[in-house]
Amino acid sequence: MLKNDIIAAIATPRGNAAISVIRVSGEGALAMCDGVFAAKNGKKLAEMKGYTCALGDIIGKDGEAVDTVIATVFRAPHSFTGEDSVEFACHGGIFVTDRCLEALLNAGARQAQGGEFSKRAFLNGKLSLTEAESVMSVVCAQSAEALRLANRQAGGELDRRMSALRRKATEILIHISAEADFPEEGIEQFPIKEACDKLLELSERCLELAGTYEGALALTEGIDTVIAGKTNVGKSTLMNLLSGSERSIVSSVAGTTRDVVESTVSCGGVILKLADTAGLREAPAAIERKGVELSQRRLSEASLIIAVFDGSKPLEQSDRDLLKYSPQIAIINKSDKPQKIDVDPIDDECAFIINMCAKTGEGLDKLAEAVREVTGAADFADAGGWCATLHQRDCLRRAGEGLAAAATSLHRGFEADIAAVDIREAISALDECSGSDVTSDVIDGIFSTFCVGK
Numbered sequence: 001m002l003k004n005d006i007i008a009a010i011a012t013p014r015g016n017a018a019i020s021v022i023r024v025s026g027e028g029a030l031a032m033c034d035g036v037f038a039a040k041n042g043k044k045l046a047e048m049k050g051y052t053c054a055l056g057d058i059i060g061k062d063g064e065a066v067d068t069v070i071a072t073v074f075r076a077p078h079s080f081t082g083e084d085s086v087e088f089a090c091h092g093g094i095f096v097t098d099r100c101l102e103a104l105l106n107a108g109a110r111q112a113q114g115g116e117f118s119k120r121a122f123l124n125g126k127l128s129l130t131e132a133e134s135v136m137s138v139v140c141a142q143s144a145e146a147l148r149l150a151n152r153q154a155g156g157e158l159d160r161r162m163s164a165l166r167r168k169a170t171e172i173l174i175h176i177s178a179e180a181d182f183p184e185e186g187i188e189q190f191p192i193k194e195a196c197d198k199l200l201e202l203s204e205r206c207l208e209l210a211g212t213y214e215g216a217l218a219l220t221e222g223i224d225t226v227i228a229g230k231t232n233v234g235k236s237t238l239m240n241l242l243s244g245s246e247r248s249i250v251s252s253v254a255g256t257t258r259d260v261v262e263s264t265v266s267c268g269g270v271i272l273k274l275a276d277t278a279g280l281r282e283a284p285a286a287i288e289r290k291g292v293e294l295s296q297r298r299l300s301e302a303s304l305i306i307a308v309f310d311g312s313k314p315l316e317q318s319d320r321d322l323l324k325y326s327p328q329i330a331i332i333n334k335s336d337k338p339q340k341i342d343v344d345p346i347d348d349e350c351a352f353i354i355n356m357c358a359k360t361g362e363g364l365d366k367l368a369e370a371v372r373e374v375t376g377a378a379d380f381a382d383a384g385g386w387c388a389t390l391h392q393r394d395c396l397r398r399a400g401e402g403l404a405a406a407a408t409s410l411h412r413g414f415e416a417d418i419a420a421v422d423i424r425e426a427i428s429a430l431d432e433c434s435g436s437d438v439t440s441d442v443i444d445g446i447f448s449t450f451c452v453g454k
């Protein structure tokens with residue numbers, strides 16, 4: 001596979017639509033397209049300026065027009081990939097679009113692999129690795145908050161934060177190895193204590209940044225959340241309140257919900273993939289028991305557990321059993337009724353306790369706040385840059401660990417050279433994250449998760 005051979009792919013979803021777009025990119029792409037595209041005005045794409053369009057036909061193997069399309073010409077380096085490119089806006093049917101692509105492939109283009117256009121944009125210096133990765137976040141954004149974050153990332157916030165970390169790590173490296181490496185420069189060595197402190201602080205910042213991954217996930221992809229509790233405490237009422245519709249049946253009969261009812265909702269800007277479950281109780285009847293088993297399985301798999309208790313009743317064994325799953329958020333429901341519950345055992349287990357009336361929605365704002373806190377989404381208000389992918393998290397963790405290891409070596413009195421090895425590794429982990437020093441395997445791995453045509 002050549003670095004800049006001509007690739008082509010359909011960039012829009014398969015389905016009937018007004019238009020679909022086929023992208024073509026690579027060295028000689030314009031002349032190649034001229035082989036199958038006949039402009040109405042007789043002009044050749046290869047003679048057109050960048051950012052100009054032409055109406056014309058794509059001609060099939062048999063010499064007949066397949067479709068009438070608009071071709072937009074992009075000239076290197078002013079295109080998404082940085083190469084000469086053409087985008088054909090075809091009529092948006094699956095069959096007709098496939099025939100247009102086929103004509104382009106017959107004329108010499110190669111079917112692009114997933115993410116290959118973005119990969120070229122990265123390799124040609126049009127996008128940093130984090131910017132390229134954030135293109136996917138923009139595409140996948142499911143909420144206003146997710147889109148805002150993705151756009152910030154695409155604007156290079158993480159890159160700026162990483163280059164600041166890299167600059168500081170390099171500065172420490174220069175100072176601790178001052179005497180060994182730069183005797184003539186007259187650079188002063190940091191005292192060991194100062195170097196250790198700086199390294200630890202920097203390590204913490206890398207790990208902090210790596211830690212933003214969970215919160216980012218909460219805002220972009222959603223968190224597997226289970227609403228659990230004893231029968232009749234108001235789980236389904238809460239589910240309906242959060243989803244703003246009658247997702248689950250509510251009744252005063254204990255054991256109403258038996259299947260797992262699911263709904264994806266936004267709570268405080270966080271996307272929750274909610275599962276309302278059968279109420280837990282001892283010795284349920286046969287069908288209900290199946291439901292309880294399902295609840296227990298969901299409880300052990302969920303990332304976030306919202307435990308619901310009936311505040312108007314004393315705590316029972318089924319309530320205590322739920323606490324064994326360490327729910328992060330406890331809802332003391334039915335706050336409109338006289339309260340009889342002892343919250344102390346709940347307080348011992350749960351980070352957040354919220355008094356609520358699911359029937360009226362009172363306390364919902366407190367729940368939203370708790371959700372933002374517990375998922376780490378709250379930290380995003382003014383965080384500069386965040387970690388959006390597992391690759392970024394892995395690099396930042398390695399950088400953080402390398403810097404901490406260097407601090408330990410210095411602290412134990414080892415030679416500065418030994419600490420320098422760890423600092424260099426930390427710097428190269430940061431470079432891998434930003435893409436300035438990354439192996440082709442890693443690049444292929446990242447871009448292969450993108451869709452074809454992206």
Ligand SMILES: Nc1nc2c(ncn2[C@@H]2O[C@H](COP(=O)(O)OP(=O)(O)OP(=O)(O)O)[C@@H](O)[C@H]2O)c(=O)[nH]1
Nearest residue numbers: 231232233234235236237251255256257279358359
């Ligand atoms: N007073 C009062 N009643 C509530 C409140 N929330 C729910 N209820 C009532 O409690 C009863 C049970 O509500 P559900 O939402 O069905 O409870 P559940 O936990 O899903 O019950 P199961 O599915 O049987 O486990 C219904 O009669 C609701 O109207 C509340 O905040 N205050």
Ligand SMILES: [Mg+2]
Nearest residue numbers: 235236256257
């Ligand atoms: Mg229910």
